[in-house]
Amino acid sequence: MWIEPNETEVNRVQVLNETGKLVRTYPQICDEELLGLYKWMVQARTFDQRALKLQRQGRIGTYAPMIGQEAAQIGSAFALKEQDWMYPSYREVGASLVHGVSMENFFLYTMGNLQGGTSAKNANVFPVQIIIGAQCLHAVGGAWASKLQHENSVSVAYIGDGGTSQGDFHEALNFAGVYKLPVVFFVQNNHWAISVPRSKQTASSTIAQKAAAYGITGIQVDGNDVLAVYSTMQEALKRAREGKPVLVEAVTYRQGPHTTADDPTKYRQNTEVESWLEKDPLKRMKAFMIDRNIWDEELDQKEFEIANEKVTKAFQLAENTPNSKTEEVFDFVFEQKTKQLQEQKSSIGTEGVLK
Amino acid sequence: MTSMTMIEAINLTLRKEMERDNKVVCLGEDIGKNGGVFRATDGLQAVFGEERVVDTPIAESAIVGAAVGMATRGLRPVAEIQFLGFIYEAMDQMAAQAARIRFRSAGTLNAPMVVRAPFGGGVRTPELHSDSLEGLFLHSPGLKVVMPSSPYDAKGLLAAAIRDNDPVLFLEPMKLYRAFKEDVPEEDYLLELGKAHVLKEGEDLTIITYGPTVPLVKNVVEQIEKTQNLSIEIIDLRTITPIDEETILASVQKTGRAVIVHEAVKTGGPGAEISALINEKALFHLTAPIIRVTGFDTPYPVPSVEDDWLPNATRIGEGIKEVLSH
Ligand SMILES: Cc1ncc(C[n+]2csc(CCOP(=O)(O)OP(=O)(O)O)c2C)c(N)n1
Ligand SMILES: [Mg+2]
Numbered sequence: 001m002w003i004e005p006n007e008t009e010v011n012r013v014q015v016l017n018e019t020g021k022l023v024r025t026y027p028q029i030c031d032e033e034l035l036g037l038y039k040w041m042v043q044a045r046t047f048d049q050r051a052l053k054l055q056r057q058g059r060i061g062t063y064a065p066m067i068g069q070e071a072a073q074i075g076s077a078f079a080l081k082e083q084d085w086m087y088p089s090y091r092e093v094g095a096s097l098v099h100g101v102s103m104e105n106f107f108l109y110t111m112g113n114l115q116g117g118t119s120a121k122n123a124n125v126f127p128v129q130i131i132i133g134a135q136c137l138h139a140v141g142g143a144w145a146s147k148l149q150h151e152n153s154v155s156v157a158y159i160g161d162g163g164t165s166q167g168d169f170h171e172a173l174n175f176a177g178v179y180k181l182p183v184v185f186f187v188q189n190n191h192w193a194i195s196v197p198r199s200k201q202t203a204s205s206t207i208a209q210k211a212a213a214y215g216i217t218g219i220q221v222d223g224n225d226v227l228a229v230y231s232t233m234q235e236a237l238k239r240a241r242e243g244k245p246v247l248v249e250a251v252t253y254r255q256g257p258h259t260t261a262d263d264p265t266k267y268r269q270n271t272e273v274e275s276w277l278e279k280d281p282l283k284r285m286k287a288f289m290i291d292r293n294i295w296d297e298e299l300d301q302k303e304f305e306i307a308n309e310k311v312t313k314a315f316q317l318a319e320n321t322p323n324s325k326t327e328e329v330f331d332f333v334f335e336q337k338t339k340q341l342q343e344q345k346s347s348i349g350t351e352g353v354l355k
Numbered sequence: 356m357t358s359m360t361m362i363e364a365i366n367l368t369l370r371k372e373m374e375r376d377n378k379v380v381c382l383g384e385d386i387g388k389n390g391g392v393f394r395a396t397d398g399l400q401a402v403f404g405e406e407r408v409v410d411t412p413i414a415e416s417a418i419v420g421a422a423v424g425m426a427t428r429g430l431r432p433v434a435e436i437q438f439l440g441f442i443y444e445a446m447d448q449m450a451a452q453a454a455r456i457r458f459r460s461a462g463t464l465n466a467p468m469v470v471r472a473p474f475g476g477g478v479r480t481p482e483l484h485s486d487s488l489e490g491l492f493l494h495s496p497g498l499k500v501v502m503p504s505s506p507y508d509a510k511g512l513l514a515a516a517i518r519d520n521d522p523v524l525f526l527e528p529m530k531l532y533r534a535f536k537e538d539v540p541e542e543d544y545l546l547e548l549g550k551a552h553v554l555k556e557g558e559d560l561t562i563i564t565y566g567p568t569v570p571l572v573k574n575v576v577e578q579i580e581k582t583q584n585l586s587i588e589i590i591d592l593r594t595i596t597p598i599d600e601e602t603i604l605a606s607v608q609k610t611g612r613a614v615i616v617h618e619a620v621k622t623g624g625p626g627a628e629i630s631a632l633i634n635e636k637a638l639f640h641l642t643a644p645i646i647r648v649t650g651f652d653t654p655y656p657v658p659s660v661e662d663d664w665l666p667n668a669t670r671i672g673e674g675i676k677e678v679l680s681h
Contacts, residue, residue, distance in 0.1 A: 061479055061481070061658055062479075062480065062481055090481065111659065112479065112657040112658030112659040112661075113657060113659055114656075114657050114659075114660075116657070128482075130440075130481055130482045130483050130484075131440075131441065131443075131444070131483060132413050132441075133413075162412070162413045163413060165412030165413045165414045165417075166413055166414050166444070167414060167416055167417075167444075168444075193384075193413055194384070194385045194389065194392070195385045195387075195388055195389030195410070196384070196385060196410050196412070196413075200410055200412070201412045201413070202412065261392075262392075266388070266389055266390070267388045267389050323659045323660075324656075324657055324659045324660050325660065326656075326660045326663040326664060328660075329651070329653045329656045329660060329664065330651070330653060332653075333652070333653050333654070338652075340621075340622060340652055341651075341652055341653070344621075344651045344652060348663070350673065351669050351670045351672075351673035351674075352648060352651070352666075352670045352673065352674070353646070353670075353673045353674060353676075353677045
């Protein structure tokens with residue numbers, strides 16, 4: 001029997017449609033959780049917008065905005081238990097905040113402070129990964145460690161649609177399947193990898209179906225529907241905890257530029273962006289909560305004010321943190337400095353000339 | 356002659372080479388419609404089509420490995436690695452495949468390909484976007500390693516790299532892409548790979564450098580010569596494989612003193628190789644120990660400290676003083 005390409009039917013999980021109306025039986029999510037999910041989304045968006053502004057003022061460095069992906073990030077991270085580990089890429093501010101990284105830490109990272117790499121000190125979150133795909137293998141190894149040490153911990157790798165082209169991604173899925181590891185690969189398919197559309201990244205009609213080739217479970221979910229993401233991720237984590245790795249594809253959209261250094265008008269149509277603004281994740285959830293009588297415009301406005309204050313405080317903390325010193329870079333190469341590193345560290349006073 | 360920046364010179368050269376030889380194809384991430392994140396390939400896809408200017412999926416090993424395949428079967432691929440720091444992903448294809456195909460086929464096959472990548476610091480990038488990794492490839496026999504320091508050099512060297520019958524790693528100093536313009540002839544010219552450029556003659560001291568640090572060294576020397584009675588020779592290597600022994604040795608034999616400047620980390624870097632070469636072949640002409648002014652032996656640091664980590668004017672000045680103190 002020939003296995004023809006793209007034969008498998010992939011049904012996208014959706015709970016709320018674009019206008020915030022229920023389209024399937026309501027998953028068991030209590031009002032408190034609904035409010036929690038939405039408030040995190042508000043914080044993520046507020047942080048994101050401020051970061052963009054600060055970058056334009058030259059007060060922080062290059063920033064990769066996540067606007068449009070709040071449901072995917074918050075919904076997925078909200079399902080994690082404290083003992084679970086997150087292995088993020090560079091666009092995961094929302095998810096990382098939920099799992100315990102401070103806003104201040106993110107500001108320090110974008111300000112080019114060495115302290116920006118310390119997420120793992122207070123939260124089970126790996127430092128931001130720049131190399132596309134590399135984090136998938138770390139998540140595999142982390143999951144393997146938790147399996148061998150009998151810890152009840154799932155490792156979650158966050159990656160983009162473009163990242164699924166990288167060898168590391170495929171090797172990670174393969175290992176996960178072979179060793180039955182407690183790992184979830186959470187792909188945010190935001191339709192673009194810088195200037196390259198998803199359609200040019202892979203000939204597969206979905207990313208979720210790639211799971212099949214590695215003998216693991218795959219699922220596609222509406223990534224702008226926070227309830228769909230949250231309930232799907234809960235199920236994925238449950239399976240992973242039993243040693244059944246899962247690949248989740250959250251279909252979402254990068255509303256902003258790739259980073260503050262990118263000009264998307266060069267490669268994509270404004271009409272496409274506009275059509276996705278209609279599907280905005282916050283808008284949808286807000287409409288649902290108002291319908292449910294647990295939210296209103298006044299509360300909404302207040303929530304944005306609270307978030308704004310939080311961001312302001314975090315930025316003040318970051319700005320008041322002393323800049324990294326050149327001397328410090330020698331301290332983190334090895335546990336103990338080699339003779340050469342010691343010499344080089346003390347040569348800072350003599351401009352690098354060894355005396 | 357047109358006055359242009361280095362990025363314009365690179366773009367022009369790619370265009371001319373693609374016009375001249377229809378075997379030349381470009382491949383890489385975001386090089387098509389977007390024209391590359393630095394616009395090195397801007398407009399090329401519109402002229403030569405999607406078959407010859409290819410936006411690839413994100414997979415550096417595949418980009419370089421496929422280029423090896425293409426090159427051994429009649430094409431002349433020019434692959435772009437978006438930032439040199441990402442070439443670790445393609446390390447096997449670079450060092451164990453492209454570099455060795457001539458050797459392991461006993462000369463039956465060869466890979467006429469170019470891998471272009473921006474590199475070098477001072478532009479406040481995220482992690483792994485500023486690393487100078489040329490030393491890894493200097494240490495991989497079978498690869499040529501080329502680094503222009505000006506628009507004129509970029510054009511002549513890139514054209515030579517594309518027409519070379521061996522794999523060439525062509526490293527473009529990011530900081531110099533738009534730093535200055537100079538006159539570049541539209542017509543065809545080549546700069547020989549393996550030939551250094553004596554930028555300025557001098558008697559008392561030789562500074563050996565390449566790529567991103569060349570304009571900096573020129574400035575430092577200009578300042579020093581204004582205020583002190585000194586004459587300093589500057590060599591821009593242009594390529595570190597092949598390395599121009601003759602030019603280096605002739606200069607050091609004349610001046611007796613050498614300072615080597617590069618952004619790559621110190622230990623096992625190009626400076627170590629150059630210094631060893633001088634020791635082996637011109638030791639008795641030296642009147643002072645050779646000094647290396649380089650990046651320190653750490654991963655490339657965060658933006659807030661990179662200016663101190665890199666060889667800067669003060670550090671180069673101190674290095675020169677030290678060598679002259681003997
Ligand atoms: C190994 C590697 N290659 C290339 C890059 C440059 N790069 C950074 S982000 C990006 C696009 C990634 O797209 P995707 O995986 O869809 O994630 P998104 O940016 O959309 O969140 C590329 C090519 C990189 N950081 N690392
Ligand atoms: Mg993407």
